Amino acid sequence: MTTQQLQEQIQTKKSFLCIGLDVDLNKIPEHLLATEDPIFEFNKAIIDATHDLCVSYKPNTAFYEAYGITGWKSLEKTINYINEKYPEIFTIADAKRGDIGNTSSMYARAFFKDLNFDSVTVAPYMGKDSVEPFLAFEDKHTIMLALTSNEGAFDFQTQNVDGKELYKVVLETSKTWKNSQNLMYVVGATKAEYFTEIRKIVPDSFLLVPGVGAQGGSLAEVCKYGMNENVGLLINSSRGIIYASNGTDFAEKARTEAMKLQQEMAEIIK
Amino acid sequence: MTTQQLQEQIQTKKSFLCIGLDVDLNKIPEHLLATEDPIFEFNKAIIDATHDLCVSYKPNTAFYEAYGITGWKSLEKTINYINEKYPEIFTIADAKRGDIGNTSSMYARAFFKDLNFDSVTVAPYMGKDSVEPFLAFEDKHTIMLALTSNEGAFDFQTQNVDGKELYKVVLETSKTWKNSQNLMYVVGATKAEYFTEIRKIVPDSFLLVPGVGAQGGSLAEVCKYGMNENVGLLINSSRGIIYASNGTDFAEKARTEAMKLQQEMAEIIK
Secondary structure (H helix, E strand, O other), X not given: OOHHHHHHHHHHHOOOEEEEOOOOOOOOOHHHHHOOOHHHHHHHHHHHHHOOOOOEEEOEOHHHHOOHHHHHHHXXXXXXXXXXXXXXXXEEEEEEEOOOHHHHHHHHHHHHHHOOOOEXXXXXXXXXHHHHHHHXXXXXXXXXXXEOOOOOHHHHOOOEEOOEEHHHHHHHHHOOOOOHHHEEEEEXXXXXXXXXXXXXXXXXXXXXXXXXXXXXXXXXXXXXXXXXXXXXXXXXXXXXXXXXXXXXXXXXXXXXHHHHHHHHHHHHHO | OOHHHHHHHHHHHOOOEEEEEOOOOOOOOHHHHHOOOHHHHHHHXXXXXXXXXXXXXXXXXXXXXXXXXXXXXXXXXXXXXXXXXXXXXXXXXXXXXXXXXXXXXXXXXXXXHHOOXXXXXXXXXXXXXXXXXXXXXXXXXXXXEEEOOOOOHHXXXXXXXOOEEHHHHHHHHHOOOOOHHHEEXXXXXXXXXXXXXXXXXXXXXXXXXXXXXXXXXXXXXXXHHHOEOOEOEEEEEOHHHHOOOOOOOHHHHHHHHHHHHXXXXXXXXX
16 A cells, blocks of 8 residues: 555545554453454454544554464454455554564565555664565555653663664664655654654654553644644554443444544544 | 573583574475475474484574464474474574563463463563563563674664663663563674673673574684673574575485584583
């Protein structure tokens, strides 16, 4: 998917909502556990109930790997379902990968070709040659961690590197890499006041923003400081939407929560 | 596996060799491609031919994920084979994972419980709460990236943070985390001169050292600066051993290459 197609979808749906499909079998409605593939059935119901309110789905691979091969099958079925039924959706494999060059190429192949995701999240610690193999894929997007939503972000990301915080060095350096136009960045909503500085470095890039809802970030604050003229934001909510109810009405309640966010977004876009 | 058991194995085998099982279907002997599970058959032959010369096997998950569910099945069969037939071997899932706390817990579960690896590699960028969920597992080990073997290591890892290189800050900070006794660190062999400084910070920790062989690092140099009184090193070689031949003699040739390294190591331990 091209960036322009994503932007058009945002305008059409008046939404820049990304729904995180982080499925924990301990949290999903009990009646689904009797089905052959509870994770997929849960995702399918959530997707059918919310696809017109969001522009993106983001399964976090950890939640699938934790169930071994069964989990990977559920992941594969989920991405195939989205790609076939709702091809306009921007899909994100939240995998936070990164390795030496020839190994990162294998990860890129796994997520971009084998699973056919539109994008994958990567970690920056290993530098240029760990990220460029992802950037080499045309019409695919690489979403690099910049400033994350967790407490541990303050351990290294905000450390002072020659007068500048590390995450800023990461942002600036990444702009010099080959095919850097395919980069997007993860910036946590829990750190809204940082968006002004970040927009000075990457004014045009899309930012994937976790941390709204369960982690305490505010949508209005993020938009105030982080939005650009093309919106340029994908706001992720996972638990707040998908676990809105653990009864048989879970999909309906997920839709209600997604709609609240979408309506807030429609107001902001206007 | 406890650290002491690993140390005993090193003394018994007079080896601190780790063999990287990074299987690329384009590089393995053609006759294996006709078997039902070429990746597993390749690994099994390599393992049977080298298990007495090495103390550890390290499959890099990228090479398995690239083949989707088929690849994950091969990974599962490989780790099960090692655990059943050679339980003395220290197994490493080279996965370079890391995410917010509840998500890292899912990764820890995937590699420590579901697949039953002895250890997993993790990336430090997201800080304390992204690593501690791994450290919580007793008799399991978390191998954190410190200074990697690739060129991109110089992009961020060696940046000056208030007068000190970032990788040193990473090493020092990690020592303050809960259950930090379960930490080991990745330090690339291509940067042998750095080991002296690293040993000042983590004198007792095991260091997993990639980059000997194909990437150009020297075993003698690494040992000179990096070894401690318990050896404290796991030297990884992947391509130099497993692709020593792509004929029907691949396992035999892999043994020859592994033995060269093991004999060099036996001399050094003496």
